[in-house]
Amino acid sequence: MAIIDAPPAPAPTGYRPAAPRSRTALWNAGATAVIWLSSLFVAALWVAGGGITDLLAGNAESLTTLGRLTGLVASNLLLYQVLLMARVPLFERGFGRDAITRMHRFVGFWSFWLMLAHIALLVAGYAASAGINPLVQLWDFIWNYPGMLLATAATLLLILVVVTSIRRARRRLRYESWHLLHLYAYLGVGLALPHQLWTGADFLSSPAATLYWWSAWAAAAAAVIVFRIVTPLWRSWRHGIRVTGVVADGARGVTVRMTGRALHRLHARPGQFFVWRFLDGAGWTRGHPFSLSAAPTANGLTISARFAGDGTERLARLRPGTRVLVEGPYGHLTGGARTGSKLLMIGAGAGVAPLMSILEGEPWAAGDAILITRDTTAADGLRQAEIADLVRTRGLSHIALPGPRATGGSPWIPASHQAWTGADVIRHLTGGVAPFDAYVCGPIPWMDAVVADLRAAGFPPARIHTEAFTV
Known part of the structure; x- marks a missing residue:
């Protein structure tokens, strides 16, 4: 965890505030x-x-x-x-x-x-x-x-x-x-x-x-x-989206960076997702939903994913210049949902991606944003360099909770903390829920456990924001 006195960064170029x-x-x-x-x-x-x-x-x-x-x-x-x-x-x-x-x-x-x-x-x-x-x-x-x-x-x-x-x-x-x-x-x-x-x-x-x-x-x-x-x-033809870079992200993940023409006209907001089709050969017709893992700009989009099947593993083999078809943007897990001045972001695995996008795009003061990340091992964590950058430049509080999950009443926390209840962990980190909005993203059963503990900690439903992609 680190907190420094730094002014909030301005919203990235191309970012449009959420609808009223x-x-x-x-x-x-x-x-x-x-x-x-x-x-x-x-x-x-x-x-x-x-x-x-x-x-x-x-x-x-x-x-x-x-x-x-x-x-x-x-x-x-x-x-x-x-x-x-x-x-x-x-x-x-x-x-x-x-x-x-x-x-x-x-x-x-x-x-x-x-x-x-x-x-x-x-x-x-x-x-x-x-x-x-x-x-x-x-x-x-x-x-x-x-x-x-x-x-x-x-x-x-x-x-x-x-x-x-x-x-x-x-x-x-x-x-x-x-x-x-x-x-x-x-x-x-x-x-x-x-x-x-x-x-x-x-x-x-x-x-x-x-x-x-x-x-x-x-x-x-x-x-x-x-x-x-x-x-x-x-939209895909108009914006001419192409892959510009593919880099390993954590021990079992990848980040793909793309560029295109006038991408601000897509009106994508940090936290939203697109359905992506990469024209790299057989199987391109199958679309996959991936959230933006960085705040969108007028000429750049970024996604990050954990390897979990053919669709994600092929991301690592993409070549620069590959054309991209997109559907979207979709989703309501954006800063437009917040009503408080502080942010509590809780993500597991690839669920960290949209939370990082929101953190980069939203205004907040040093010490007013907390990011809790859950991974099986510390090496699995996505967007670690970007998280460290927000800690250093904007005063983000980052709490990494790696390890096997607890077997007690709060299965979203690691076994190393199972003497605590999830609600106690949340109260301890926030010191009071009144100014916070909580954003949660991860596997559905895991999110259900987090939401239950957020409510037990005193978060009203209107201040808890989640989104699921599984039918």
């Missing part, structure tokens, strides 16, 4: 309104189609109408699923990447279970009305109803995506393999559409219903094309 909180609140209100209004409209379609009357009938019609309702809701959630991951500015600015990631997972699983309920209820309802075996009715649906063969293929693809997205299965897959499998969700959505728009009574029950569903899915398709393909290609 009022503007963020407006984006959030707009995004929330879109979701609620469309959900209410879908419910109104079911009611207008006699859903309540059929539900109260107490016979096979009750099963059928519940099947219709679950199908409508599942379809609307599937629509949200596409829109949430299409990088639509309304949702990115309104919810933030962390919330979108959680919503994507929540909406995805619910749309899947409701889709299965839709199938089961319709099969049971039609079978009861016809007085036949449900398996016979299911076979009749698949072979004799328009679009149902495609819908069956869509269901199998979505089952594949859901199974591989369960956290235990997800941890067993390489990121590259999981990402490729996850893309089959788009194919599943595409194969399901003909069934919905050809034979779904509630989708075609009125001109308003037909207009809503065709417009909604057309807008979703356009959003994917515009925000996931056209916009990134245009």
Whole structure:
């Protein structure tokens, strides 16, 4: 730890202050309104189609109408699923990447279970009305109803995506393999559409219903094309981003420096991340989210990563001059979230990268910023030279906590400190939480443990800022 009397450094050239909180609140209100209004409209379609009357009938019609309702809701959630991951500015600015990631997972699983309920209820309802075996009715649906063969293929693809997205299965897959499998969700959505728009009574029950569903899915398709393909290609061409240097960072990491034209027009903020694609050969199409590890400037971007798979290991083999495609910037882990005068930054492994970016870009007085870093070994630490520079020139307080993790109640601290609680460590270092904003970045279970101790130490939720990238 070191504290010296040094004035705060000015914000780097090209840095744009974060948007006012009022503007963020407006984006959030707009995004929330879109979701609620469309959900209410879908419910109104079911009611207008006699859903309540059929539900109260107490016979096979009750099963059928519940099947219709679950199908409508599942379809609307599937629509949200596409829109949430299409990088639509309304949702990115309104919810933030962390919330979108959680919503994507929540909406995805619910749309899947409701889709299965839709199938089961319709099969049971039609079978009861016809007085036949449900398996016979299911076979009749698949072979004799328009679009149902495609819908069956869509269901199998979505089952594949859901199974591989369960956290235990997800941890067993390489990121590259999981990402490729996850893309089959788009194919599943595409194969399901003909069934919905050809034979779904509630989708075609009125001109308003037909207009809503065709417009909604057309807008979703356009959003994917515009925000996931056209916009990134245009921005990458306009800025001409290329690799200028690759250096080892710690025992198991790497830092990549890039330059380009008028990068300030990307409006990237310290702490945000991009999805990067390096045009260095086979496999370039797979994008990887890496946070900025230094405050962006008008002609330079920097990322740092810990080796954790093919995507990160190939960073070390990049050559100067390699062209770069980017999506972004994304994320709300920026200085715009802070309300206090002091900063408590707690990062593990590669999670230190965005925290360093924020520290470089934010104004703070000597002694008013504390950085806690956690690594398995001291040699693993990322951005050590840059941390030392902030200690020397701006009075950063750096506390390195290397070593195996504790086995007690605060697993985010090292075993060497397990006699302490995490909350006690935080209170001891801050001496009072009132002027501090806490920024936390690292593996999700580790962040959960840190956040729990921050709250136990007295930090209000509004002063705790986190962001996760894992779906």
